[in-house]
Amino acid sequence: MTAVEVLFSLLSAMAIGSALLVALSSDLVHCALWLVVTLGSLAGLYLLLAAEFVAWVQVLIYVGAVVVLLLFALMLTRAPIGALSGLDNSTRGLAAVVAVATAAVLVTTFASGFRDARLEIRARDVGSAGTLGATLFTSWALPFEILSLLLLAALVGAIVLSRHQEPD
């Protein structure tokens, strides 16, 4: 194994382990904090796959914004701090079966399709801010603009939903 493979395996194990803790922990705040570890190690995986700009966007938006938003929502809904019982519903066994089946299908599909494929990352694959920005504003300009409309709509929708309405 090369150094990159060792590093990738370690970061993968970290991501999967902390995702498992998100799935199994009985403390809501701990779940949100383990999610930070998952998302952060995913940013490391993006860096190893030469997606430099995506990695920093991941750190900024997911670790910086989304998890803070989740923690805010936990506090606004008065989530108790400490271990809770009854966070899982009664069909969690069935859910585990479905999840294992999903993993089995995906892993066998990928293993049969890409068993021998190897990643060889070249210098021009590196998605730095410059190259990715140039691509986004030339080839992907229309989806980018539509996405800005979608974000605006989501912003307005969130404001409308969370405005305090007087009961009639």
Place this chain on the structure above:
Amino acid sequence: MPVLFPLVTSSLLFAIGVYVVLARRHAILVLMGVELMLNAINLNLVAFDALWHDALDAGQSLSLFVIAIAAAEIGLGLAIVLLVFRTHRHINVDELRELADRDDTLASAADGAATS
């Protein structure tokens, strides 16, 4: 590096996300499960971008789009969760059954609550 490394990682993350969405009762935990699934997909997109040396950087651009859509989704989702908390005083997704087809006892109980 074999391309199976990132693909297997993303498969397992996606499966964990499926489990969180299906097994958890707390609405914010369900949203965390959705985030896990979206991140698994992003890892796949970035891995295939690196595998096929795409000239348009399609994988990385699409993963940026997915991140933006996920941000919009989490904003709206949390607004809905806060609204549900304000009206129901809980965000337990198992007990939010207003949209379900009700039996008679539940319907009459709801009518009584509405008229009182």
